[in-house]
Amino acid sequence: MESIYWPSFFFLLFSAIACVFAVGVLVAKNIVRMAFYLVLSLSATAGLFFLAGADFVGAMQLMIYVGGTLVLLVFGVMLTSQERFLEMKTMAGDWLLGLLAGGALLFILIYAALSVPAWRGLDRAETAAFAAQQTATPLGMGLLGVRVDQLDEPDAARRAGMSGYLLPFEIVSVHLLVVLIGAAYLARAKYKRESVRE
Amino acid sequence: MPEITHLPLASLLTEPVGVAHYVIVGAILFTCGVLCMATKRNALGVLMGIELVLNGANLNFIAFGSSVLRNDANSLGLDGQLIALFVIVLAAAEAAVALAIVLNFYNNYNSVDVDRAELLQG
Numbered sequence: 001m002e003s004i005y006w007p008s009f010f011f012l013l014f015s016a017i018a019c020v021f022a023v024g025v026l027v028a029k030n031i032v033r034m035a036f037y038l039v040l041s042l043s044a045t046a047g048l049f050f051l052a053g054a055d056f057v058g059a060m061q062l063m064i065y066v067g068g069t070l071v072l073l074v075f076g077v078m079l080t081s082q083e084r085f086l087e088m089k090t091m092a093g094d095w096l097l098g099l100l101a102g103g104a105l106l107f108i109l110i111y112a113a114l115s116v117p118a119w120r121g122l123d124r125a126e127t128a129a130f131a132a133q134q135t136a137t138p139l140g141m142g143l144l145g146v147r148v149d150q151l152d153e154p155d156a157a158r159r160a161g162m163s164g165y166l167l168p169f170e171i172v173s174v175h176l177l178v179v180l181i182g183a184a185y186l187a188r189a190k191y192k193r194e195s196v197r198e
Numbered sequence: 199m200p201e202i203t204h205l206p207l208a209s210l211l212t213e214p215v216g217v218a219h220y221v222i223v224g225a226i227l228f229t230c231g232v233l234c235m236a237t238k239r240n241a242l243g244v245l246m247g248i249e250l251v252l253n254g255a256n257l258n259f260i261a262f263g264s265s266v267l268r269n270d271a272n273s274l275g276l277d278g279q280l281i282a283l284f285v286i287v288l289a290a291a292e293a294a295v296a297l298a299i300v301l302n303f304y305n306n307y308n309s310v311d312v313d314r315a316e317l318l319q320g
Contacts, residue, residue, distance in 0.1 A: 002212045011215045015223040022230040022250055031240050038246050045227070045253050052220065052264040054279045060286055061256075069249065069290045076297045077242055080304045088239035088311055095237060102233040109225035113218045118270050121216025130266060138276055139283065149276045165280050172287055179291040186298035190305070 005124060011051050018044035029089065035077050039070050056136040143169045217268050220261030228254030241300045241310045245293060252289045256282045 021041035028034045043066050049058035113119065138149045145164035153159045227250050234247025261267055263278015274281075304310050 004211050005214060008211055008213065008215050011219065012210060015219070019223060019226045019230075022227050025246055025250065026230045026233050026237075031242055034243060034246055038249060041227070042249070042253055045257060048220070048223065048257060049260050049282075051266075052260050053266040054260045054264065054282070057256075057260060057279045057282050057286070060283060064286050064290055065249075065253075069293045072293060072297055073242065073245060073249070076245075076300060079301060080242065080310045090237045090239055098233050098237045101236075102229045105232065106225055106229040109228070110222050113221035113225065116218065118268065118272070119217035119221065121214050121219070121267070122269060124213055126269070127214050127266075133265070135276070135279060139279060142276060142280055147276070165284075168284060172284060176287065176291055179295055183294040183298040186295070187301045 002124075005127075007051060007127075011048065014044045014047040014051065017041070018048065031077050031081050035070070035074050038073070039066060042066050042070065053133065054135060056139050215267065217261045217264075220257055220264075220267065224254040224257035224261070226254075227251075227257065239311050239313055241303065241312050244312065245296050245300070248296070249289065249293065252285055256285050259285070 018041050021037040021044070024037040025034050025041065028037060043062065046058045046061040046066065049055075049061055138147075141148045141164075143165050145166035147162045147164050150162055153162065231247045231250030231252075231254060234250060235244050236247075238244050238247065259274070259278045259282040261278075263274035263276065263282075265273065265275070300310060303315065307314055
């Protein structure tokens with residue numbers, strides 16, 4: 001009676017990739033494989049961002065997270081995984097405890113997610129009226145202090161609090177500067193390290 | 199288009215998804231990240247768990263602020279995407295510092311095994 005709603009199909013595809021490779025990160029013993037599975041999982045998460053209408057955040061996820069942070073992580077893996085560190089086994093008791101706690105947490109979260117009726121999803125007929133909205137300009141203006149998406153807020157008290165995200169933007173900028181200087185200083189080469197002899 | 203409504207769970211393919219589906223995917227990523235942080239002995243594995251946790255939280259923020267998934271008055275609107283942007287930036291900064299710490303640890307102990315870090319153990 002009804003045909004496939006393709007955004008839902010792509011949601012299932014991207015979420016399956018993200019979840020399967022997240023479990024792969026958990027289960028893999030080889031650190032290099034864990035890094036690669038993480039790259040795939042976070043790229044699929046960027047696809048989920050695009051499907052939810054957050055095109056700018058999805059692009060930033062791909063650029064900053066996948067193209068920056070994960071490359072940094074892979075460099076860390078390359079610098080520290082000598083042959084004998086590639087596989088470090090965790091004891092079975094730790095795994096059992098972890099799976100019990102993780103399973104309980106997952107059950108609680110899924111139960112909470114399914115218990116709110118407003119979160120179930122719109123009707124298919126309502127989605128026909130969607131128009132693609134570009135989010136880069138409102139996000140950029142919001143970071144500069146002008147909330148162009150809420151210009152017509154009728155309540156005067158709420159209007160007074162809509163000052164935009166200029167202060168967090170400046171704080172994060174200084175934070176990034178401090179972090180970069182600190183990390184470069186922390187990771188500087190202090191002395192020649194003896195190469196590992198087997 | 200093929201008609202598939204007679205399959206179980208067919209509504210997942212024929213109806214638009216809602217916030218609950220995104221929250222479930224975020225919960226799975228979050229739980230995998232927490233288990234990575236708890237069980238991995240390699241310090242870089244712990245860092246990967248941290249990245250998974252932050253991405254699960256980002257999925258929640260994006261879903262709650264999405265105009266495509268919900269149309270009620272409690273939507274976060276653009277705030278969800280802005281917060282997600284800040285989370286991405288802060289996660290990148292924290293990953294850089296954590297990697298610097300791990301590199302220092304490796305230079306001092308010639309190992310990234312977190313079980314070897316027991317100088318402060320009581």
